Structure formats: structure tokens, C-alpha cells
Amino acid sequence: MKKQVSWVSTLLLGTLVSVSPLAGASTLNVIASFSILEDLVKRIAGEDINVNVIVPPGADVHTWELTPPNVLSIEEADIIFYNGFGLEPWLRHVEAIADDSLTLKAVAENADFAPLPIITGQYQGANDPHMWMDPKGAAAYIKVIAETLAKHYPEKAEAFYARAEDTYRALDTLDQAINERLEGIPKTNRFLVTSEAGFRYFARAYGFEYDAIWGLNNETQGNARAMAEMNERLAKTRAPALFYESTVPCIHMDALSRATGISLAGPLHVDAFSSQDDQAYDYPAMLRYNAELIHGALGGARPE
Incomplete structure (x- = not known):
């Protein structure tokens, strides 16, 4: 049986309920x-x-x-x-x-x-x-x-x-x-760019402009036309950083980073958790990890 995953976050989520593994067979x-x-x-x-x-x-x-x-x-x-x-x-x-x-x-x-x-x-x-x-x-x-x-x-x-x-x-x-962690990012820096368009709900929830190279990972990724179009958009709207995700190669964002001179950050997690030994091991940990990475890459205010 898999090791139980805890939702408890010492920083943000002390109220989440812990679930222990099954002791025996279940009906369903x-x-x-x-x-x-x-x-x-x-x-x-x-x-x-x-x-x-x-x-x-x-x-x-x-x-x-x-x-x-x-x-x-x-x-x-x-x-x-x-x-x-x-x-x-x-x-x-x-x-x-x-x-x-x-x-x-x-x-x-x-x-x-x-x-x-x-x-x-x-x-x-x-x-x-x-x-x-x-x-x-x-x-x-x-x-x-x-x-x-x-x-x-x-x-x-x-x-x-x-x-x-x-x-x-x-x-x-x-x-x-x-929301409290991300609100310190300056308004001029609130532009989020990822490989797959998996962060639109996140961007809406926390007040970011958003763009991506492709829509879903099961389509052709990073084709020449999509890359050229993104390069053109980045020339018009200067993002502070570009982000890649844990389930896709970083080569597309790395190429855009080199072409535009915009820094590269990642991996963000959207479609999958990390291993139990890493930081994005369950749902709240995943969002918390993403928020910290975005906060740092987009110039969020440091805690006093």
C-alpha cells in the first residue's frame, strides 16, 4: 500500500485533516x-x-x-x-x-x-x-x-x-x-508564461496575465510556428521570467529564454505531483511550491 500523503503544512495549512492508510480490505x-x-x-x-x-x-x-x-x-x-x-x-x-x-x-x-x-x-x-x-x-x-x-x-x-x-x-x-503570498508581486511583473496552457485558472484566481506555447501536452509541442508566435508576443510584452513544467522537456522554454534574454524558472507542477521526497508531493504542497517559485521569479517582495 502506498505511503499516506499528509495535507498538513506547517506554514499555511495547519488545519488540514490527516488520513491514515487502510487497515484492511474495503467494500469499494x-x-x-x-x-x-x-x-x-x-x-x-x-x-x-x-x-x-x-x-x-x-x-x-x-x-x-x-x-x-x-x-x-x-x-x-x-x-x-x-x-x-x-x-x-x-x-x-x-x-x-x-x-x-x-x-x-x-x-x-x-x-x-x-x-x-x-x-x-x-x-x-x-x-x-x-x-x-x-x-x-x-x-x-x-x-x-x-x-x-x-x-x-x-x-x-x-x-x-x-x-x-x-x-x-x-x-x-x-x-x-x-493569494497573500502572490499579492506582493508588482503589477508590472504579473505576466505568467508556461509551456502548456495549464495555468489559466491559477492566473485568473491570483491576478496574472497569462500565455503559453501550446494548449495541451497531447498535441504537437513546441512546433516552429508556435515558437515563432510566442517569440513575437514576448518581444511586445516583456515577461520577467519564463516557466517550464515538470512533465515536459524544458528545451522549448530554454530556446525562448536564449532568444529573448528572459530568465528561465521551473519546474512548475500542474498535471502531476513530485515524488514524496520532493516539495510538490500533494495538492496544497504543489500549489504552495508553485506560488513560491512564481513569487521568486517574478520579483515578489521579500518578507521583512
Whole structure:
């Protein structure tokens, strides 16, 4: 069994609830499509549900290919939570394996949180799947998760909803703390540029202008036209720094950095956590890590 992930942050999130590993077998077997969603599901499932993940920390959810262990776990699952809005293009293979007893739940597509359009690339105009990058979006995910688990395991519904309430409060605390950390960045420096367009919800939540080279990692990355267009935009709007993400090569941003003379920072985390030994090991730690990196690279005020 995987080591329990703690949501406790000594700096920002002392109120988050700790979840211990399962002591034994559970009634339901639940799968989350990728590590960030797994973490959110575990917050609600507690010790009552066995939760596994298809795409592990560090791997790119967009480009994953199912493994034999994935297939075995899918065959034993009762519920699979996935994001939706095209985040997991390999989901068609899951649907081919699944029988009528398996519940497939698209969390983002069922969340009460208005989607933003993807701003560039092959999928421009389609719904941006990265809603969890705003804690308010993650809170909307929690509601879907709690309601789905309660429907399938009604005798534990009260516990699921209680954990959901605790998580709403913790996410609100996280949101306020991230906002306070980032508000010291000067207005003239509040321009965020990444490789994949995965930070639009984050940018809206915390007051940044935003741009990216491509829309989703499962399209052609960093083609000549996209790179030339970004180079032209950067010449007009001088960003203090460029950022690359943990699940993509840094070569595209490195090339733009060299061409423009703009400094390069990273990696940011959006589609995957880091390992347990690194700084972005769960949801609040990931947002906190991103905020610190952005704060430093964009010239945020130093604490007195």
C-alpha cells in the first residue's frame, strides 16, 4: 500500500485533516485517473475506501499508456474518477475494458465550476480541463467526489460529507494563503508564461496575465510556428521570467529564454505531483511550491 500523503503544512495549512492508510480490505475499490485527483479522492474516502491511481506522480496524464497493472486494477474497480474535458485521451481504452458494473465519473465535467476555454494550440476554444489549479475548482471536485461515494456507499455518507466540509475549509485557507503570498508581486511583473496552457485558472484566481506555447501536452509541442508566435508576443510584452513544467522537456522554454534574454524558472507542477521526497508531493504542497517559485521569479517582495 502506498505511503499516506499528509495535507498538513506547517506554514499555511495547519488545519488540514490527516488520513491514515487502510487497515484492511474495503467494500469499494476506487481508482483515480492521476495523482492530483487521487489525493482529492483520498481526502473524502478516508479509511473506508481503497483508492488506487492509474497515472502515478511524476508522469504526464495526457500521454499515459495503460500498463498491465492498470488493466488488472480497472477490472477490479467499482468506480473510476477521471477529470474529463479531454485530459485523459487514453480513457477510451478504459471504456473498452469496463463492464456495466463500473461507474466512470468525469469530475470536472460534473463540477459546479464554469470552465474557461483553452487559449492556444490545436484545442483552442475547447474547455480547459485544469480546473484544479484554482482551489475553488478543487472544492467543486470535492463535492462531486463526496456525492458519488455517498451514492455507492450510503452507510458511510455522513463520514464522506464531514470530510468534505473539512476539506472545503482547508482549501479556503490554502486559497487565502496563496493569494497573500502572490499579492506582493508588482503589477508590472504579473505576466505568467508556461509551456502548456495549464495555468489559466491559477492566473485568473491570483491576478496574472497569462500565455503559453501550446494548449495541451497531447498535441504537437513546441512546433516552429508556435515558437515563432510566442517569440513575437514576448518581444511586445516583456515577461520577467519564463516557466517550464515538470512533465515536459524544458528545451522549448530554454530556446525562448536564449532568444529573448528572459530568465528561465521551473519546474512548475500542474498535471502531476513530485515524488514524496520532493516539495510538490500533494495538492496544497504543489500549489504552495508553485506560488513560491512564481513569487521568486517574478520579483515578489521579500518578507521583512
